[in-house]
Amino acid sequence: MHGPTADLFADAALQQPPGREQIGEESYVLRGYALPWIDRLLPELRRVLAQSPFRQMVTPGGFTMSAALSSCGALGWTTDSAGYRYTPLDPRSQQPWPTMPDALHEFATRAATEAGFPDFSPDACLINRYVPGAKMSLHQDKNERSYTAPVVSVSLGLPAIFLFGGHERSDKTQKISLFHGDVVVWGGVDRLRFHGVMPIKEGVHPIMGPQRINLTFRTAG
Numbered sequence: 655m656h657g658p659t660a661d662l663f664a665d666a667a668l669q670q671p672p673g674r675e676q677i678g679e680e681s682y683v684l685r686g687y688a689l690p691w692i693d694r695l696l697p698e699l700r701r702v703l704a705q706s707p708f709r710q711m712v713t714p715g716g717f718t719m720s721a722a723l724s725s726c727g728a729l730g731w732t733t734d735s736a737g738y739r740y741t742p743l744d745p746r747s748q749q750p751w752p753t754m755p756d757a758l759h760e761f762a763t764r765a766a767t768e769a770g771f772p773d774f775s776p777d778a779c780l781i782n783r784y785v786p787g788a789k790m791s792l793h794q795d796k797n798e799r800s801y802t803a804p805v806v807s808v809s810l811g812l813p814a815i816f817l818f819g820g821h822e823r824s825d826k827t828q829k830i831s832l833f834h835g836d837v838v839v840w841g842g843v844d845r846l847r848f849h850g851v852m853p854i855k856e857g858v859h860p861i862m863g864p865q866r867i868n869l870t871f872r873t874a875g
């Protein structure tokens with residue numbers, strides 16, 4: 655066996671057992687944490703995406719991001735020539751972003767609690783879609799009004815290599831394989847650590863198809 659299917663099996667063989675892996679002072683990977691939630695999350699996600707479909711956004715520097723984005727919640731993260739920011743309206747429709755479904759909110763608060771952040775109440779859920787080849791360059795999440803709340807990030811579909819760096823762009827990065835259902839939470843002293851995603855490898859996920867979808871929950875406003 656060779657090609658994308660073989661890669662997927664090889665990745666599945668590397669998949670980590672359920673449990674909590676500490677990756678920073680206040681950062682954890684919760685392996686498979688989202689798996690029992692998938693049947694509740696996916697229909698809600700479909701509803702959100704019907705209202706605010708994925709679109710590719712342009713950075714202030716004029717580059718089109720390889721990941722396609724959407725959002726739900728009171729605030730959605732946006733980039734265009736005017737800069738990075740959160741907006742209450744979907745710029746595509748000029749209507750409010752879809753409300754954050756209860757199941758997503760509940761899921762995110764439980765995951766945060768599991769990682770030591772019991773007071774999390776997200777008002778923004780950024781939805782990133784990566785097709786094979788798409789990536790996310792190293793960056794800090796710093797468009798939020800306050801950094802007291804953590805970031806809760808859920809991986810669905812194709813596996814990814816998540817880069818978890820330090821407080822300087824040039825700091826060494828940990829390479830963390832993330833699989834369908836894995837959750838990463840970083841907050842507290844780790845809240846502003848650089849992070850990114852290496853280019854997604856070719857493949858077809860049995861549930862999600864030829865893509866990776868990542869949800870990141872934040873308190874933005």
Ligand code: SIN
Pocket residue numbers: 780782790807816849850851868870
């Ligand atoms: C992000 O940093 O916004 C996305 C991270 C990921 O896709 O895992």
Ligand code: FE2
Pocket residue numbers: 793794795849
């Ligand atoms: Fe980020």
